[in-house]
Amino acid sequence: MSTRQGSSVPVEQATERNWTPRKGWRTSRVWMGGSNEITSLAAQIQKLKGKYVNMTVAPQDGGVSRLTVTFDDIQDGAPPVAASSGEPVADNDAWTLQGNDMEKSIWSHPSVVALATTANSDYNWLRKNLPPIQKNGTWQDVINAWSGYTWQDSATTLAIFKLFREGAESYSVSQFVLRRSRTIRSRAQGILSVSNVGKQFTIAQLQSAEQLPVTLRFATPSSGTWIKRTPTVNFDGNKVACDGEFWHADSWSTILYPVYT
Numbered sequence: 001m002s003t004r005q006g007s008s009v010p011v012e013q014a015t016e017r018n019w020t021p022r023k024g025w026r027t028s029r030v031w032m033g034g035s036n037e038i039t040s041l042a043a044q045i046q047k048l049k050g051k052y053v054n055m056t057v058a059p060q061d062g063g064v065s066r067l068t069v070t071f072d073d074i075q076d077g078a079p080p081v082a083a084s085s086g087e088p089v090a091d092n093d094a095w096t097l098q099g100n101d102m103e104k105s106i107w108s109h110p111s112v113v114a115l116a117t118t119a120n121s122d123y124n125w126l127r128k129n130l131p132p133i134q135k136n137g138t139w140q141d142v143i144n145a146w147s148g149y150t151w152q153d154s155a156t157t158l159a160i161f162k163l164f165r166e167g168a169e170s171y172s173v174s175q176f177v178l179r180r181s182r183t184i185r186s187r188a189q190g191i192l193s194v195s196n197v198g199k200q201f202t203i204a205q206l207q208s209a210e211q212l213p214v215t216l217r218f219a220t221p222s223s224g225t226w227i228k229r230t231p232t233v234n235f236d237g238n239k240v241a242c243d244g245e246f247w248h249a250d251s252w253s254t255i256l257y258p259v260y261t
Contacts, residue, residue, distance in 0.1 A: 008034025010041050010067065017074060023239060024091020024183045027075040031067040038065035045069055052186050054238060072238040073185040082190030088240070089188060093211060094181045097219050103170040112160055119152035126157065130164055139165040176221060176248040178212070184240040192233060192242055199260040200225040200252050209260065210246075224250040227257050 010033030017027050031041060042057050054070045073080075073091075083089050106112060116123040133142060142161070151157055184192075196209070202225055206212040210228075231244035 008037050008063075010034075010037050015075070019074075021092055021094060022181075022183065024185065025072075025074040026238075027071045027073065029069045029071070029075070031069075032060075032064060033067075035059060035063055035065040038067045042067050042069075052238070070238070073187060080185070080187050080189045082188075085193070086190055087193055088184045088190040090182045090184050091239075092183045093213075094183075095213060095216055096179045096181075097216070098177045098179060100175055101172045102175045104173055106163065106168055106171055109171055111156070115153065115156060115160065119157065121150075122152050122157040125149075126160065126164075130161075134164070173250075174221075178206070178220070178226060178246040178248070180210070180212075180244050180246075182240075182242040182244075184242065186235065186238060186240055188240070192231075192240075194231060196260055197228050197230050198257055199228055200254070200257050201228060201246065201260050202226075205260055206246065221248055224248055225252055225259075227252060228260075 010031040013030040013032060015027060015029055017025065019025050031038060033041070038057060042055055045053065046055065049071075052072060056068045058066045058068070060066055081089065112123075115126075129142075133139060143158075143165075146154070146158060201209065203212070203217060203220055203222075206226060207214055207217075226246040226248050229245040229247060231242055234241045234243075
């Protein structure tokens with residue numbers, strides 16, 4: 001469709017709608033008309049809806065211009081509503097699972113931590129005596145006299161002692177991070193929540209409280225819990241982007257990170 005012959009009044013063309021997983025819905029409305037009239041129409045739209053749209057005025061031949069106005073939603077006439085949780089309805093939630101290896105102190109290894117409970121005197125002996133032994137290099141002297149000490153768990157304590165003798169200071173563990181990138185239309189109703197940051201979630205709780213897709217369950221560790229981190233929110237003039245992370249560990253301190261209920 002083109003501008004009516006002999007008239008410079010802007011005439012709207014067919015509406016184009018586009019959806020992508022990352023950006024959600026975008027709607028482009030196009031008008032053709034006289035350049036002065038198109039410029040005037042663009043100024044009116046900018047005054048009324050400027051913070052919700054992108055606009056382009058493209059001059060054509062014969063004193064005609066094309067105005068393209070891109071909205072950040074589907075423009076179906078339905079008023080924006082908030083989700084039952086009070087948060088905006090997202091155009092799209094994109095989840096990624098990132099995994100890497102990290103080094104932790106050998107003192108945090110489960111076998112060493114368990115020794116502090118099952119053989120407390122052995123654990124205290126290691127804590128007290130390892131620094132001077134490491135400094136003086138008297139490893140073999142201690143091993144030669146090992147049977148002369150009083151141990152609660154001689155075999156385990158000796159195995160840990162030998163790890164330190166061999167220079168082991170850390171061990172490798174898997175670290176997983178769940179990242180959610182939310183795309184929300186700028187006119188969406190509701191308020192983004194930052195509640196429960198710093199709390200522990202199970203996978204089931206992430207699914208019910210944070211809308212983690214059930215289909216991602218196969219890709220996540222079956223044990224341990226996840227800490228909700230502080231989200232980041234950006235507004236590009238059209239869309240609101242909210243990025244948040246959940247960090248996994250086999251165990252977290254319930255004093256530092258309360259359990260979500």
